[in-house]
Structure formats: structure tokens, C-alpha cells
Amino acid sequence: MMEQDLKMMEQDLKACYSIEENFDTNYKMLNTLGEGKFSVVKRAFHVPTSTSVAVKILQNTKEYTSPICREARIMKSLSHPNIIKLFHVVQRREITYLVMEYASEGELQDRIIKVGSLEESETRRLFAQIVHAVQYCHDHHIVHRDIKASNILIDCRGNAKLCDFGLAAEVIPGQKLAGFCGTLPYCAPELLQAVKYEGPPVDIWSLGVLLFLMLSGNLPFQGRSFVDLKQEIISANFSIPSHVSIDISNVIIELLMINPSRRPTIHQIMRHPMIRGSEACLPPTSTQISQAPQATALSGP
Numbered sequence: 001m002m003e004q005d006l007k008m009m010e011q012d013l014k015a016c017y018s019i020e021e022n023f024d025t026n027y028k029m030l031n032t033l034g035e036g037k038f039s040v041v042k043r044a045f046h047v048p049t050s051t052s053v054a055v056k057i058l059q060n061t062k063e064y065t066s067p068i069c070r071e072a073r074i075m076k077s078l079s080h081p082n083i084i085k086l087f088h089v090v091q092r093r094e095i096t097y098l099v100m101e102y103a104s105e106g107e108l109q110d111r112i113i114k115v116g117s118l119e120e121s122e123t124r125r126l127f128a129q130i131v132h133a134v135q136y137c138h139d140h141h142i143v144h145r146d147i148k149a150s151n152i153l154i155d156c157r158g159n160a161k162l163c164d165f166g167l168a169a170e171v172i173p174g175q176k177l178a179g180f181c182g183t184l185p186y187c188a189p190e191l192l193q194a195v196k197y198e199g200p201p202v203d204i205w206s207l208g209v210l211l212f213l214m215l216s217g218n219l220p221f222q223g224r225s226f227v228d229l230k231q232e233i234i235s236a237n238f239s240i241p242s243h244v245s246i247d248i249s250n251v252i253i254e255l256l257m258i259n260p261s262r263r264p265t266i267h268q269i270m271r272h273p274m275i276r277g278s279e280a281c282l283p284p285t286s287t288q289i290s291q292a293p294q295a296t297a298l299s300g301p
């Protein structure tokens, strides 16, 4: 990396990062939990508190400085029992470490693959928890933009936790966003049409795709090619399996409205009997959270 790039990066990073000198002695890196294009997530052991944590390791390339900073800033601003907590950010010259709460039961995606599809009672409970997390984000003007089963983790108590804010955006109410973003089978139709779009409704659409997947074990839109898939999404061409109860089918239909302004807001979903009547009961803040290395958490503005 050029010296000038590094200087710029360091200035940019100062705003939201802390430097941890004892990182290598405090954290013992263990197995890999997941891998992305520019990052890897590993389980690690925090020696002073004997706690498992998840560490996202990101390469500080010039073009990634700003997204890394945004991800850290957004996660730092969030505190909710159904959102993976960011404990600590450690900046090195070439690498940034995001030290996060560890969810021992892994991705919801893997659970769905393992059991085929979820029971309605489990779906109602987990989905209600995810809706609570998304409501909290939208209330804090954060749009996730990549809600999907592999970004929902399950903790040791069986509770859902939203993770990976790498594509999230901070929005001013009414502000429109631009640019394709997210994971194609979960993408709202307006994202595929080169128009500016409102942030929150794209999360609502993805929740519809997720709810469908949890109950059926399949994605609602599966086109064999990009063109087919896009066409299915744009025309909201899906059919709900007959075993899904009528109240949940109606929720899926409402969430997957082609017109974003006709989709319910997250507050309207919260008031739906499916969510209101579920035993979502927010998990108590886990012992992990109270013990883990948060006291020294991020310094910053």
C-alpha cells in the first residue's frame, strides 16, 4: 500500500477505532466460522474472561477503509438482545479485527438445511425475534440491506441474532438510496430496476423471503438463470406451500408486495397477531455480554 493511502486510511480510521496492544495475548484464535471475499470470521477465546468471541478479520485495502469504518460505526451504535454485539475493534496497519459476541449454534441457514423446514411454532418465535431486531434498526435509522438466513445466528439459548452489517446504511427518514445491494434471491424488485429506493422497505421484502424459506425450506424465487430469477422477483411470482397456515401465508403476501409503499412498515408487522401473539420474549442479556471484553470497547467520537 502507498504511504499516502495509509495516511488517509489512518485518519479515516482514527474516528472509530482503538488500538489494542495486548490483542495477541488476550485472544487465542480458534476455528473458522465463515469466510467472505475480503474477510474471515474466526472463533476466538478471550483469555482474561474465559469467553468465546467471534472475530471478523478484514483486510484494510484502500477501497475498503470506508465500508469497514461504516460497519464498525453502525455496529457500535446498536445494542439489542437480538443483534450480535460488537465488543471491540482493533486496528492494525493491514488488518482490522471486529471482536463480536459469539453465537454458538451457528447460522439459521444451516439449521434450515439440516431439518428441511422449521415448525410453525419455532418459525413464529424466531421470526418475531428477528422482527424485533429489525424494528430496533429502523428506529435508529439503520437499514440492514442483507437480511438472509445466513445472517441470522442462533445463540446457546436458541435465540436469533441479526449479524453482518457490512452492507448496512444510515438513512435520514425519506432519504432515497441508490445502487444494487444485497443477495439476489432476497432482493426487492425496486433494487433490480435501476431506480432510487427507500431503505426500510427492502428489509421488509427480505423478511418476506426469509419467512417463506423458514417454513418451506425453499426460497420463493429460484429462477434457473439471472434473467429468470429477476423476472420472478419483479413480478413477485411465488406460490406458498399448502401446509403453511393462512395467517402466516397472509403475512408473506403482505411482505412480498411489489410496490414498496404497499408493504407494511416494521411497526405494522410488530402489531400483527403473528408477532404480537408469539412467545418471542426477548432473551435476557446473556452472561457472555456482561462478561465479555466490552468494558474496553471502542474508543471514538
Ligand code: ADE
Pocket: 033, 034, 041, 054, 084, 100, 101, 102, 103, 104, 106, 107, 153, 163
Ligand atoms: N459466524 C459469523 N459471525 C458469527 C458469530 N458472531 N458467532 C458465531 N458464528 C458466526
